[in-house]
Amino acid sequence: MLPSITRLSQAPCRLLLSVSRRYQSFSPRPFRVPIPQRSFQSATPLLHKAVEKPKTGEGLQVNYITPDGEKVTVYAKEGDNLLDIAHANDIDLEGACEGSLACSTCHVIVEDKYYDQLEEPSDEENDMLDLAFGLTETSRLGCQVIMSKELDGITVRLPSATRNLQVEKLR
Amino acid sequence: MPVTRSVVASFKGRLVGAPPLSSLCTQAHFRFIRFYSASTHPPPASTEALTIGMVGSGPAGFYTAQHLLRNLPNVKIDMYEALPVPYGLVRFGVAPDHPEVKNVIHKFETIAQDPRFRFIGNVRIGHDLDLAELKPRYDALILSYGASQDQRLGLPDEDAIPNVFSARAFVGWYNGLPEHRDLNPDLESSDTAVVIGQGNVALDVARVLLMPLDELAKTDITEHALEALRRSKIRHVHLIGRRGPLQASFTAKELREMIALPDTKLHLDVPLLQSQMEAGSAILSKERPRRRLMELLLKGATNPLSNTSPTSKSWSLKFLSSPIHLVTNPTTQALEGLQLEKNRLEGPLNAPRAVGTGEIEEIPCGLLLRSIGYKSVPLQGLPFDSKRGMIPNVRGKVQNEDSFTSGIYVAGWLKRGPTGVIAATMYDAIETADTIINDIQKGELQPRIGPTVPPGFKGLESMLRARGVKVVDFHAWKKIDEVEVAEGTPKGKPREKVVEVDKMMEIAGR
Ligand SMILES: Cc1cc2nc3c(=O)[nH]c(=O)nc-3n(C[C@H](O)[C@H](O)[C@H](O)COP(=O)(O)OP(=O)(O)OC[C@H]3O[C@@H](n4cnc5c(N)ncnc54)[C@H](O)[C@@H]3O)c2cc1C
Ligand SMILES: NC(=O)c1ccc[n+]([C@@H]2O[C@H](COP(=O)([O-])OP(=O)(O)OC[C@H]3O[C@@H](n4cnc5c(N)ncnc54)[C@H](OP(=O)(O)O)[C@@H]3O)[C@@H](O)[C@H]2O)c1
Ligand code: FES
Numbered sequence: 235m236l237p238s239i240t241r242l243s244q245a246p247c248r249l250l251l252s253v254s255r256r257y258q259s260f261s262p263r264p265f266r267v268p269i270p271q272r273s274f275q276s277a278t279p280l281l282h283k284a285v286e287k288p289k290t291g292e293g294l295q296v297n298y299i300t301p302d303g304e305k306v307t308v309y310a311k312e313g314d315n316l317l318d319i320a321h322a323n324d325i326d327l328e329g330a331c332e333g334s335l336a337c338s339t340c341h342v343i344v345e346d347k348y349y350d351q352l353e354e355p356s357d358e359e360n361d362m363l364d365l366a367f368g369l370t371e372t373s374r375l376g377c378q379v380i381m382s383k384e385l386d387g388i389t390v391r392l393p394s395a396t397r398n399l400q401v402e403k404l405r
Numbered sequence: 406m407p408v409t410r411s412v413v414a415s416f417k418g419r420l421v422g423a424p425p426l427s428s429l430c431t432q433a434h435f436r437f438i439r440f441y442s443a444s445t446h447p448p449p450a451s452t453e454a455l456t457i458g459m460v461g462s463g464p465a466g467f468y469t470a471q472h473l474l475r476n477l478p479n480v481k482i483d484m485y486e487a488l489p490v491p492y493g494l495v496r497f498g499v500a501p502d503h504p505e506v507k508n509v510i511h512k513f514e515t516i517a518q519d520p521r522f523r524f525i526g527n528v529r530i531g532h533d534l535d536l537a538e539l540k541p542r543y544d545a546l547i548l549s550y551g552a553s554q555d556q557r558l559g560l561p562d563e564d565a566i567p568n569v570f571s572a573r574a575f576v577g578w579y580n581g582l583p584e585h586r587d588l589n590p591d592l593e594s595s596d597t598a599v600v601i602g603q604g605n606v607a608l609d610v611a612r613v614l615l616m617p618l619d620e621l622a623k624t625d626i627t628e629h630a631l632e633a634l635r636r637s638k639i640r641h642v643h644l645i646g647r648r649g650p651l652q653a654s655f656t657a658k659e660l661r662e663m664i665a666l667p668d669t670k671l672h673l674d675v676p677l678l679q680s681q682m683e684a685g686s687a688i689l690s691k692e693r694p695r696r697r698l699m700e701l702l703l704k705g706a707t708n709p710l711s712n713t714s715p716t717s718k719s720w721s722l723k724f725l726s727s728p729i730h731l732v733t734n735p736t737t738q739a740l741e742g743l744q745l746e747k748n749r750l751e752g753p754l755n756a757p758r759a760v761g762t763g764e765i766e767e768i769p770c771g772l773l774l775r776s777i778g779y780k781s782v783p784l785q786g787l788p789f790d791s792k793r794g795m796i797p798n799v800r801g802k803v804q805n806e807d808s809f810t811s812g813i814y815v816a817g818w819l820k821r822g823p824t825g826v827i828a829a830t831m832y833d834a835i836e837t838a839d840t841i842i843n844d845i846q847k848g849e850l851q852p853r854i855g856p857t858v859p860p861g862f863k864g865l866e867s868m869l870r871a872r873g874v875k876v877v878d879f880h881a882w883k884k885i886d887e888v889e890v891a892e893g894t895p896k897g898k899p900r901e902k903v904v905e906v907d908k909m910m911e912i913a914g915r
Binding site: 328330331332334335337338339357358360361364365366367369 | 508
């Protein structure tokens with residue numbers, strides 16, 4: 235059976251590190267708080283659809299909280315989705331089906347306040363969310379969340395893949 | 406490989422909550438740090454690089470490789486694959502009408518471009534090379550060879566009666582798995598097929614049998630399968646589940662696709678579904694995925710088809726039924742039907758068992774596909790849990806440690822049994838990679854293949870050559886890939902798969 239749904243606010247906030255996450259990213263990410271030190275550059279650049287970054291000081295703010303508990307703040311243009319924005323900024327959000335609603339690996343957990351501003355997920359998105367690891371009531375698929383002015387300042391958490399691993403329960 | 410900072414520095418910066426670096430500098434950790442920082446001051450690669458061998462090139466193999474390559478600068482990975490072509494079930498399992506799922510191949514291709522990674526196709530471990538020959542050449546081995554067999558029903562003559570196949574073979578046939586290209590299922594002698602099992606594989610094969618051909622023709626389905634499906638008379642497919650609707654194993658997206666099939670009616674026992682939903686309401690209220698699945702099922706079964714015509718096709722979900730006897734024509738031996746025993750459910754509501762009632766029913770059919778799960782095979786020298794079809798492990802590390810099993814890890818379907826979508830396989834690949842990185846940190850796993858033994862593939866190449874095994878590297882696979890795409894393009898298909906190993910080898914120039 236899949237894990238039952240818990241609201242983000244009730245979900246335990248775990249800051250333990252997973253080893254792979256610790257060494258995961260390789261090129262300096264912009265606007266990071268705190269700015270982490272990098273070890274080496276990836277020989278395998280992430281694939282992403284080219285999203286244009288806004289000029290410095292412009293754009294809509296997006297905050298990603300990594301599985302390590304690190305907050306990464308980036309800026310994006312209206313109309314771009316959270317998966318492409320993550321990739322353009324070297325944030326490690328997987329997107330196995332490249333945004334075609336067929337994999338659920340781009341799962342993000344949205345801050346309550348912003349979740350309510352999003353349009354309802356489609357049936358197709360809900361179908362894939364049902365397979366997402368660590369589903370919560372404010373879960374969404376990153377590839378389906380499109381930035382708009384109302385979402386300026388949005389914070390999303392990337393679920394930790396390796397903690398509380400219950401993959402055998404995922405069908 | 407570009408290096409921006411030594412690992413010692415990154416260690417300090419990123420290890421939140423870990424002991425101070427000074428306290429980590431035990432002898433073992435010194436070795437670890439020396440090993441990690443090797444890329445800033447490269448020592449001779451042969452003494453310092455960690456050489457890892459992998460078996461199997463499906464999603465588990467590629468995702469584990471990705472996480473190791475990202476996190477260990479001085480690592481070399483050799484990935485062995487039995488077939489000349491990579492990607493496992495992404496190529497030979499995922500349904501042809503699901504091209505979006507195969508987008509993940511782009512990621513795998515990027516991983517394969519890493520200069521520290523080597524694809525070694527057309528080498529079957531346990532046949533062309535033994536594990537015992539592989540082991541001394543590698544600091545660690547990761548087994549991700551999936552599940553290359555399937556579960557049986559245990560019915561008399563299951564393997565002898567014509568037109569009774571495993572879904573694995575049928576899927577392999579339409580997806581171009583060389584092993585099953587000559588399956589030749591007879592789709593013309595009867596209008597009814599039965600599939601045993603109610604998982605996503607069962608829905609995949611049912612959909613391929615019932616979906617419109619013009620849609621299928623635009624996919625990478627093999628030409629031989631497309632031709633056979635063009636001639637197919639199958640119009641009705643029954644999917645048999647031994648337990649009830651609440652225990653169905655398929656997922657919403659795949660059910661929605663079945664419900665959306667044009668001119669195809671879904672039949673199921675609606676009162677049974679409703680009573681089961683009522684009885685299980687406590688579970689359904691807590692489990693959103695199952696609740697949504699049941700609601701969709703009810704909607705699909707009760708929605709009248711607006712466009713039903715006399716030629717309509719149908720599919721049915723038959724619950725609480727177990728196959729007990731294959732009915733054949735006494736003279737031709739051809740399959741004519743299936744006897745089912747009615748079951749009732751016993752045990753806890755959230756995990757009931759099916760128990761036979763003795764009541765028998767017979768349904769006519771001319772094709773039977775058992776879709777009751779894939780099965781992994783053991784590898785000589787390693788423990789194996791045959792009940793669960795996996796190598797026993799703790800977070801990916803093979804247990805039962807002796808000197809042979811030490812340094813051996815597993816990932817994917819071989820690690821947890823044959824269930825889970827690619828996302829689940831990815832998560833457990835990350836877990837296995839983490840376990841390996843942890844073992845390095847603890848000093849339990851170190852580069853140890855000395856200069857006396859050439860590490861990795863280098864030391865095995867001549868042995869393979871002497872055995873007449875020709876290796877397909879990634880470059881050679883790309884030649885096959887190009888030919889497939891070029892052959893598919895004029896037909897409006899993403900590719901026309903090469904289905905014979907000999908032809909693959911010829912194109913690869915091997
Ligand atoms: C019919 C079917 C359809 C599916 N459709 C989907 C889908 O649409 N979406 C989804 O998310 N998931 C789907 N899945 C699940 C997905 O395919 C699995 O989660 C995933 O492929 C498991 O990865 P793996 O690497 O463990 O195994 P595999 O993908 O099976 O890879 C194992 C590899 O090891 C190789 N190998 C085997 N033995 C040896 C040996 N002795 N030596 C060397 N190499 C060897 C094999 O040739 C193969 O390439 C489907 C599964 C099936 C069966
Ligand atoms: N589109 C997709 O995303 C997709 C497509 C294909 C496959 N996959 C994934 O690949 C994995 C494997 O799929 P699968 O369909 O092979 O496995 P599965 O989901 O485990 O389904 C197996 C089915 O066989 C039944 N079964 C098992 N043993 C039986 C027996 N002895 N007699 C009668 N029935 C029996 C099971 O019923 P019980 O529950 O009673 O055991 C179940 O209905 C799944 O995780 C699946 O989601 C995904
Ligand atoms: S990237 Fe696959 S569902 Fe979003």
